[in-house]
Amino acid sequence: MTGRRATATTDLQAANCIDYGKQCSRKGYFISRKAAVLIAVVYICSLVLTGLLVFYCVPRSSSSKLQASDTNLARTFRMRPQVTLPYQKTHSSNRLTTHTIPTHYRIQLVPFIMEDNFTTSGEVWITLKCLEAADNITLNINDIEVQESSVKVTQLHPKKDLSIQVVDHVYNTDAQTYSSILDQQLMPGGQYELYIKFMGHINDHLQGFYRSSYFDPETGQKRWLASTQFSPTDARRAFPCFDEPAFKARFTVSLARSANLSSLSNMPLNFTEPMSEIPGWEWDHYNETVPMSTYLVAFIISDLHSLDATMTNLSISEDSFRFTVWAREFALPQTSYAARIGPRILHYLETYFNIPFPLPKQDMVALPDFGFSAMENWGLITFRESALLYDANISTEVNKERVAEVVSHELAHQWFGNLVTPWWWNDLWLKEGFATFIGYQGLHHVEPSWRNKDQFIRDHLQEVLMLDALESSHPISVPVQHTDQIREIFDRVSYCKGASVIRMMNHFLGEETFKRGLTNYLEVHKFSNARQDDLWQQLTLQAHQDGSLPLHMTVKEIMDTWTLQTGYPVVTVTRNYLNVSAYISQERFLLSSNTITNATWWVPLTFTTQEAPDFNMTQPQLWLENVQSTVVEGLPGNTSWVLFNVHETGFYRVNYDHANWRLLISSFQQLPDVTRAQLLDDSLNLALSGRLEYRIAMDLTSQLITDVEYLPWSAALTALEHLDTMLALTPAYGNFKVCEAGIRRGILTSFSVAYFSFTSN
Incomplete structure (x- = not known):
């Protein structure tokens, strides 16, 4: 690479001047014979090394026709060394330029799902719009071998298309890009088509286009399938593309498969036809998608089975809409819960957003191997089996809740x-x-x-x-x-x-x-x-x-303080019981309380009082308008508590003066369980940070002895676990464990009484 070579030569010349005490004149460099020999050896070695790199690393071109022999693709691809293009800035960004943007992809993929050859052969036609003049088209690839002789660029004209010559192919392995260098400039406003034939892997990394398997419980046979996980940046592992979310385009996908398998993609199947190149194989051609980002494209080739969800009394989009759940044949009965709630949630979301679901179908697929809980691919949501399957006979209620939560999360993504x-x-x-x-x-x-x-x-x-x-x-x-x-x-x-x-x-x-x-x-x-x-x-x-x-x-003014800066505030309420007011201040809450910052937030302040308790009013009565403090007046006297952050709707903690904490402790059992959980979580974490004495936090926690609600106990136990870790090597640990044991005995007694009362009735 010329840029690096020039720098290295200059450095060597400077080193020679220093090493040998020679003065470098303007007209040349005067060096010893030994140094000259050394330079000559380095130069010859660099030439030999360059030749070896070119011979072994430059990909060879191959036939542009689709042949069955493509299945012999080598498992490891050789990519060219990283090259810095003259039109690229050498900075840390891996972002693509916006000289050209895609408007449509036509993708044809032939995946070979075979134990000795998990490879793909593919072709892609990308329709492009030129926004700025450029002599290259750069897009993303990763673990893909471009067949360079096949690459074609065409300027699209109503009367006659014009071919543009590709003069070079450049790869940047760090940025995961491939560039077609052209013999002329692309013109702004022009429409172009880029055609690439390529080879790829069906990998075992659970990213990109990957393979999965399961064992048939009847035959013991291992069954293979192929699926996709393109988010966030792995569509480029399956086909060359502009793999950034802003480059939305329409996709027309065609998948080849063995006749004993089936395929799925984002849109409904348009038609199937025999594949002339490989006997016993078929092409599945899918309808064109709506404009979408590459990370949402998805396809699956498998022998999975399906269950159609019940759509009765649900006005989703149109009458022809289909909602289908897929899984292994013997696991299919476990999809019935997801099939029941999925359409109901989708209908609810249509009503909530007042915008119809824009696709004609929705598939949800349980995969044997999946790297996340689920992925929201548009119209083809993929799940880890444990996030979609539920069997009432063997699964817990926690499993059921998890399935419902993940299904609802992914449908909201649509x-x-x-x-x-x-x-x-x-x-x-x-x-x-x-x-x-x-x-x-x-x-x-x-x-x-x-x-x-x-x-x-x-x-x-x-x-x-x-x-x-x-x-x-x-x-x-x-x-x-x-x-x-x-x-x-x-x-x-x-x-x-x-x-x-x-x-x-x-x-x-x-x-x-x-x-x-x-x-x-x-x-x-x-x-x-x-x-x-x-x-x-x-x-x-x-x-x-x-x-x-x-x-x-x-x-924007409010929310930028919550999204663009780290952390959140602790709001401190210091009451003046004589003039029935309170001084309200904020500072960033850190568990390491020695750190001081000047950060402030727009804090919505809600509060209620013992005199007029209202735990449903969650719109702010006043704001901390990105300032350190304010004053609230008209509060009750010293016999009534004040509670801020009603129903914990604000993302902040609240600390109080000692007297108000004592008033809250005395009324703890009369407060809603959500509020009890909030007070326990706040007090124990304030104590952890050194902002509140532990006696207050532990006195609150001791109120759990007669509490049988989940939320307060869950909040307390989480914080107590941290306390246990921090106090384990201190003299106070013994007293802490005695206190904790007393609290736990109390709840066991309460649960025992409740259980025997329930069973006797």
């Missing part, structure tokens, strides 16, 4: 993530946070007795409050460029904190304003991409129209 997709992965939370929050709404619709809206507080909000109190946390919206960085942000901050601040926003805007704002956002950006500011804009317009937000405030 709008948030699929219909409207984030521009880039820094806004991953925009789809995952919403799918988590809205998924709980769908779950509540089909299983209201589970109280999952309250369960959300334990499963998501309180869990991530603990994680986000660490200095190692990160903002919800975080800049990412490399594929490794993208994978790292699929974490509880993106999912759980994202969902929790959305829940907070739902409460401070009000349910109806929130829903109307979401509908407007989805309508404006459907089949396209959006950034978080686009959502803030629509919610602000609706909030101002409805009067649910003062005109001097915007959702």
